[in-house]
Amino acid sequence: MMTQLAPLTTTGERDVATVNQQAYRQKLRRRRTVVRITQAAVLAVILGGWQLFVGSDPRKVILYGEPSGIGSQLVDWVQHGTALGSLGAQIAVTLEEALIGFAIGTVLGIVSGVALGRIRFLADVFSPYIKVLNSIPRIVLGSVFVLAFGLGIESKILLVIVLVFFGVFFNAFQGVREVDRNLIANATILGGSRWEVTRHVVLPSAFTWIVASLHVSFGFALIGAIVGEFLGAQQGLGQLIKQAQGTFNANGVWAAMVIMALVALAAEFLITRLEGRLLRWRPPQLSGPDL
Amino acid sequence: MTSSLHADRSGPAIDLRGVTKRFTTPGGAVYTALRDLDLEVAPGEFCAVVGPTGCGKSTTLTLVSGLERPSDGTVTVHGRPVDGVTPGVGFVFQNDAVLPWKSVLDNVMLGPRFRSVDARTAREQARDWLRRVGLAGFEDRFPHQLSGGMRKRVALAQSLINEPEILLMDEPFSALDVQTRAIMSNELLQLWDLNRPAVVFVTHDLEEAIALADKVVVLTAGPGGTVKDTFRVDLPRPRVVQEIRFEPRFVDLYHQIWEALRAEVDIAYAQTTRAASEAS
Numbered sequence: 001m002m003t004q005l006a007p008l009t010t011t012g013e014r015d016v017a018t019v020n021q022q023a024y025r026q027k028l029r030r031r032r033t034v035v036r037i038t039q040a041a042v043l044a045v046i047l048g049g050w051q052l053f054v055g056s057d058p059r060k061v062i063l064y065g066e067p068s069g070i071g072s073q074l075v076d077w078v079q080h081g082t083a084l085g086s087l088g089a090q091i092a093v094t095l096e097e098a099l100i101g102f103a104i105g106t107v108l109g110i111v112s113g114v115a116l117g118r119i120r121f122l123a124d125v126f127s128p129y130i131k132v133l134n135s136i137p138r139i140v141l142g143s144v145f146v147l148a149f150g151l152g153i154e155s156k157i158l159l160v161i162v163l164v165f166f167g168v169f170f171n172a173f174q175g176v177r178e179v180d181r182n183l184i185a186n187a188t189i190l191g192g193s194r195w196e197v198t199r200h201v202v203l204p205s206a207f208t209w210i211v212a213s214l215h216v217s218f219g220f221a222l223i224g225a226i227v228g229e230f231l232g233a234q235q236g237l238g239q240l241i242k243q244a245q246g247t248f249n250a251n252g253v254w255a256a257m258v259i260m261a262l263v264a265l266a267a268e269f270l271i272t273r274l275e276g277r278l279l280r281w282r283p284p285q286l287s288g289p290d291l
Numbered sequence: 292m293t294s295s296l297h298a299d300r301s302g303p304a305i306d307l308r309g310v311t312k313r314f315t316t317p318g319g320a321v322y323t324a325l326r327d328l329d330l331e332v333a334p335g336e337f338c339a340v341v342g343p344t345g346c347g348k349s350t351t352l353t354l355v356s357g358l359e360r361p362s363d364g365t366v367t368v369h370g371r372p373v374d375g376v377t378p379g380v381g382f383v384f385q386n387d388a389v390l391p392w393k394s395v396l397d398n399v400m401l402g403p404r405f406r407s408v409d410a411r412t413a414r415e416q417a418r419d420w421l422r423r424v425g426l427a428g429f430e431d432r433f434p435h436q437l438s439g440g441m442r443k444r445v446a447l448a449q450s451l452i453n454e455p456e457i458l459l460m461d462e463p464f465s466a467l468d469v470q471t472r473a474i475m476s477n478e479l480l481q482l483w484d485l486n487r488p489a490v491v492f493v494t495h496d497l498e499e500a501i502a503l504a505d506k507v508v509v510l511t512a513g514p515g516g517t518v519k520d521t522f523r524v525d526l527p528r529p530r531v532v533q534e535i536r537f538e539p540r541f542v543d544l545y546h547q548i549w550e551a552l553r554a555e556v557d558i559a560y561a562q563t564t565r566a567a568s569e570a571s
Binding site: 182 | 387388
């Protein structure tokens with residue numbers, strides 16, 4: 001975080017300020033180093049403890065896996081491929097399902113959220129249906145989709161869409177309803193048509209809400225793809241996990257999880273970038289600790 | 292403006308006759324904001340509306356702008372009954388109503404763009420108006436990067452670029468500090484002089500009202516506010532807002548109008564304290 005000091009008037013004060021600023025920066029840097037070292041220590045304790053606890057006892061390895069085994073499993077997959085084909089192909093299939101479903105679900109969610117938020121009649125007609133749909137545990141639909149659309153990626157994409165849609169929809173809907181009445185009145189008096197007001201006032205305002213929902217929604221997209229693959233698939237990380245589980249390969253389950261974590265982190269990074277771009281009009285936040 | 296080509300120029304710019312406005316509160320109760328109100332503003336006239344809190348001052352503006360319809364009575368603008376958002380009207384809100392996600396220039400361009408003026412002309416006009424309100428060089432800033440006074444200037448430019456024949460202002464300067472407020476009042480008078488729209492300026496600051504207006508209308512305490520009295524302000528123009536309050540004639544007028552206003556303020560105050568004691 002950059003800290004801006006108020007401009008000072010006399011040169012003497014400025015010198016003092018420079019010294020203070022340097023000392024302050026140094027303090028910040030030292031603090032950051034301490035945090036990093038502690039983080040590494042926490043990781044070392046967890047992995048080391050795990051490794052020591054399992055202690056290469058074959059029965060425990062089967063039950064709990066071990067960090068070194070997870071590492072060699074990953075190396076093995078990268079070098080020789082998995083039982084289902086190359087590791088890259090498994091990641092690609094899961095990502096494809098998650099991304100296509102995420103894109104469609106997000107667009108559908110935004111369009112219907114904005115439409116229902118703007119058009120009272122639609123909201124009145126559809127609200128009971130949406131409440132019912134939202135109340136059922138949607139993950140069950142995965143079985144329906146696998147039965148109806150088979151083991152290919154279509155059934156997973158559908159499950160992802162269903163999981164992503166509602167989060168985005170409710171945020172878009174709420175975002176539209178929270179738009180400052182003054183802004184709408186102002187744009188209307190300036191001569192904006194209903195569509196122009198939606199485009200220039202309602203959408204940008206609602207985007208604060210919508211973008212916030214994307215973080216959670218992408219998590220749901222990955223869950224949808226993986227669970228869809230659990231329920232029946234020929235390829236993908238979910239299928240890989242299921243197979244590892246079936247062969248008592250705990251290391252394999254953990255290794256697939258590590259890969260998923262990396263994918264999720266990369267996606268989170270991209271969404272945060274997108275957020276920064278879309279919401280760059282906002283005043284910089286005085287932030288607390290970042291998580 | 293094309294939209295008001297057929298408007299009647301000879302009569303009053305704004306004419307409210309026997310206007311009553313009722314709202315239904317979320318609890319289902321009916322609240323009367325205005326009762327049997329008559330108000331007439333001539334073209335080019337600067338009319339200030341003062342009254343205690345809750346007397347329906349702001350409601351008057353939303354009726355003229357067409358954002359709300361009267362429950363009873365008629366609202367006509369240039370001889371035409373108001374039906375939907377009135378064309379040729381500008382509105383400056385009490386709170387910021389500039390779009391925070393658009394740059395200053397894009398904000399001011401909104402009006403022309405909504406009227407299908409091409410982007411280049413709109414940009415030229417917007418730059419021109421930003422210069423007039425003293426914001427040249429701030430085109431690319433976002434509203435949050437400006438001070439409260441500067442944001443008000445953006446709001447003024449945003450309204451005035453449409454060259455409204457009627458300018459409605461709802462306590463536009465109430466959120467500003469005293470000095471900025473005096474400066475903005477002066478600049479408002481200069482900008483008003485360019486096109487001379489009819490102005491309805493709602494405020495509860497009597498000093499501000501007299502310094503700016505040709506006519507001060509005092510409303511009675513709400514609920515169901517109506518016109519108590521109308522005073523003509525015959526102070527010469529151009530006026531300097533910071534200095535005019537020392538003129539004997541200003542002091543005279545202030546005394547007269549305050550006489551009318553004080554009783555209403557007392558009533559309104561008694562109501563709020565009673566409501567507070569009932570609530571507690």
